[in-house]
Amino acid sequence: MTAPTANFPGAGALRETGRLFALGLDTTRMVFRRPFQLREFIQQCWFIASVTILPTALVSIPFGAVIALQLGSLTRQIGAQSFTGAASVLAIIQQASPIVTALLIAGAGGSAICADLGSRKIRDEIDAMEVLGVSPIQRLVVPRVLASMLISLLLNGMVSVVGVLGGYFFNVILQGGTPGAYLASFSALAQLPDLWISEIKAVIFGFLAGIVAAYRGLNPGSGPKGVGDAVNQSVVITFLLLFFVNFVLTTIYLQLVPAKGM
Amino acid sequence: MGVEVVVDGLSKSFGKQTIWRDVTLTLPPGEISVLLGPSGTGKSVFLKSLVGLLKPEHGRIVITGTDIVRCSEHKLYDVRKLFGVLFQDGALFGSMNLFDNIAFPLREHTKKGEAEIRRIVLEKMEMVGLIGAEKKLPGEISGGMRKRAGLARALVLDPEIILFDEPDSGLDPVRVAYLNQLIVDLNAQIDATFLIVTHDIGTARTVPDNIGMLFRRELVMFGPREVLLTSTEPVVEQFLMGRREGPIGMSEEKDAGQAAAELAALRAGGSSGTLGGPKGGGGTGIVPQLEPTPGLPIRRAVERRKDRVMQILHTLPPTAQDAIVNSLTREEQQHYGVFAGATQVQPPVQTATANHGPRPTPYPRTADLPQTEWQPQSGALTADDAPAAAPEPGRKRGWLRRGGEK
Secondary structure (H helix, E strand, O other): OOOOOOOOOOHHHHHHHHHHHHHHHHHHHHOOOOOOOHHHHHHHHHHHHHHHHHHHHHHHHHHHHHHHHHHHHHHHHOOOHHHHHHHHHHHHHHHHHHHHHHHHHHHHHHHHHHHHHHHHHHOOHHHHHHHOOOOHHHHHHHHHHHHHHHHHHHHHHHHHHHHHHHHHHHHHHHOOOOHHHHHHOHHHHOOHHHHHHHHHHHHHHHHHHHHHHHHHHHOOOOHHHHHHHHHHHHHHHHHHHHHHHHHHHHHHHHHHOOOOOO | OOOOEEEEEEEEEEOOEEEEEEEEEEEOOOOEEEEEOOOOOOHHHHHHHHOOOOOOOEEEEEEOOEEOOOOOHHHHHHHHOOEEEEOOOOOOOOOOOHHHHHHHHHHHHOOOOHHHHHHHHHHHHHHOOOOOOOOOOHHHOOHHHHHHHHHHHHHOOOOOEEEEEOOOOOOOHHHHHHHHHHHHHHHHHHOOEEEEEOOOHHHHHHOOOEEEEEEOOEEEEEEEHHHHHOOOOHHHHHHHHOOOOOOEOOOOEOOHHHHHHHHHHHHHHOOOOOEOOHHHOEOOOOOOOOOOOOOOOOOHHHHHHHHHHHHOHHHOOHHHHHHHHHHOOHHHHHHHOOOOOHHHHOOHHHHHHHHOOOOOOOOHHHHHHHHOOOHHHOHHHHHHHHHHHOOHHHHOOHHHHHHHHO
């Protein structure tokens, strides 16, 4: 780039972060640029959904179960069995479900996006597209990021349902909890904003996973090994970012939305 | 008529590594230019800078009044519509078949109907000989076909400037010959500005109007083809001959002393000028340029170039001047007021030449032959060569002389 290259410790990391943000901004701007690549968007949605649905469902069942079992034994010790359902629903919907979704979007969808863009880049396809006067961000990145956001949102719903069902199964059938109490306590602690924050988180995580994958894919090292490394890094970077952003969002949410009184 | 590309004082580096610096050249409109250079001298980087994919640190690239190094993204996309670029491996979109690949720019940038797109695409595909392969995916065809498909895609928008990144790499000699002919034919038909980046000497000798060469992070020279083809610059000579002896080493460049010693040994052996070096190398002198296939319009660039070159003739090296004058017909020589065999007639333009001694033979090294052992036996030949040899040493470069003393 034309900018003078500063050389102090950490300059490289700052530069990369800046470029990642720049790509995020460019992508957001290009979302509104016509013509929208509907075909590409649908293809990407289908692709991401097909590689993530099954693993997500398989992960969410034991996830719900673990939470239910843990809470079940805990609540029994302090004699608050009636709140088992409430607590597990809260944990699954607010925390577990967006994270599980995002990890799988990043791990399965993001790595595929990164590898796809990376191999196009080293074959000069991206350069060729730019020379032909077509912005690769508008043409390739925007549909992928939007697809990963949409699928993330939908998957989040699925994970919530499957997780709660898994929790119900383990708590009621295996630990001998009361079905009525479990269901009735759902609304004791949980409230509608919990569902909103869950979906908002999922969308934001989907966006992050898409942007990081696209960024690493568009800037791979040289040769096929560079693409492999880029895929690896994109997954690791996304995971780190996700947990950090999750922490920030949760803090903000807990400050803004008062917990439901008992 | 194509667009002029002015490159002024361009420098590019990646981190601390300088790729090339202070490159200044002008691609004359409508003419074919070739940029030569050993592998790894940044030829492809130069090409990518020309289309704005890489941003050089210093200098300007001016195309139709826009400096594409500093202009906005929006303007850059506008300027890029003037370009057609053939990437090294064709750079086709792997997910589309050949037809969609070639139709891609039309669908993106024009409002043409599907029937018209089909007509244009098939016309370009026929031009590059790919009829019948429309439905193939890029992964299913050979490298040569990919290259030709890439060329067809570069052509569909009728570009004003066409850049070729090593059009000959990975092709057999026959296909290279066809491709070279295709390039000349295209130039005759669309009169666009062409820049070919290559290290194929055969292409460099026969196709272009102008040749430049990159070496040691600099543009060694750029000018009318005669300048480079008659040059006695050691790097240029070594490259044109495709031989090991000279400043270019396996890893970019060589120790100067070693290069000089090699050249001295080469001269002692007296075996310079052999034909048949690798990659079209070997042989000296100027071979005729390729002509467009009969039936096509004449290349308008040829006339324009003649006028342009005759205007700058006095600035060129004497050997190149002679070669240019000799390439003109008698009428043209009269028209421009120059004469062949200038050393005898000595018209005003040629005085500079006369001061530089006699015209070098196509084999400049033979001037040194009298020093070798077998030479004295063929007495007649020595006598003939002696006068020609006399002024030679004065023109030799410093490092050559040093090598000779060893």
